[in-house]
Amino acid sequence: MATGAQFGGPPPTPPAGDAGNNFLSGLLDVPVDAEGAKRVNDGAQQFKALAQNGGFAINEEGLQRYRTVCDTFIDGYSDIKADLLALGQAAKMGNSAYAKEVATFNVKVAVSDPESLVPNLELLIDGFKQVKEALTIARKNYSETEDTHSQTFAKLRGGE
Template sequence: MADDGWEGVMGGSQFGAPGSFTPPPAAGDAGSNFISGLLSGQVDDQAAQQVGEGGRHLKSLAENGQFAVNEEGFQAYIKACDFFIDGFSDMITNVYKLANPAQMGGSNYAKAVADFNVQVANGDPESLIPNLEKMRDGVEQAREAMVIARKNYRETEDAHSMTFAKLNEGLRE
């Protein structure tokens, strides 16, 4: 398998190889599928749906104890989520500027271009603004999932530590 830059970061957590997202993914692939969708660079309806569903699925897995992530994986995911969330405000502000027809002149062509920009920005459910908002919601869900998944990982580690301590006690007796 090719190293996509996330290999070393994902050790100790439940992740699979990056690939296409087909809801619901197996627990082992959920994190990679989410990141693959987020980093695909697309802002179309399909990508927005993928990120939104991926974030909700990660959170559901984490809430049900089916997703755990170690500290290193947690930090990498939080960094990716925060990068998107922190940049979202500026990004959406700039896209809202496109939602207002630009003063491009009085020709029919200038009016058509201005109208096209408005349509692309916020003309229908498949335009930029609703899709960016879906992506933001998915990233926020994934961020919440990471906090829960780190807690799950710590609880599992604590349980294993107690089991090994009892085993060691038994061996000493």
């Protein structure tokens, strides 16, 4: 289902003022597979570039709400990171060849290949950090636009 909030490849051209909203609306649909984590990270990079190029702005209330979402994800990961890294140690499951094979497989699934859990969570965390940076830039864009409009209205009223 294409919603305009998809990531990867060239993004569709959204209506004016809608690009940031499209990305943010898909932010909570967080995949944990390698492809999904990469899409979110790539989308976050595009989102940041959009903000850097003045492609969207956000007011203080919006900034705080989205920042809370990002912080919740980032802080939640920080809280469990040590537990997740412990998954990188093979569990003592017995001395049989099968037990050793299962323990090795469990480590691989958790931490030791591009499809494993921990590297993909770290990629998602990087994406959320980039989103926070984009939001800060977008807030600055909003302030600058607001200042410009205030100056324009002051001139129209005969001030300055």
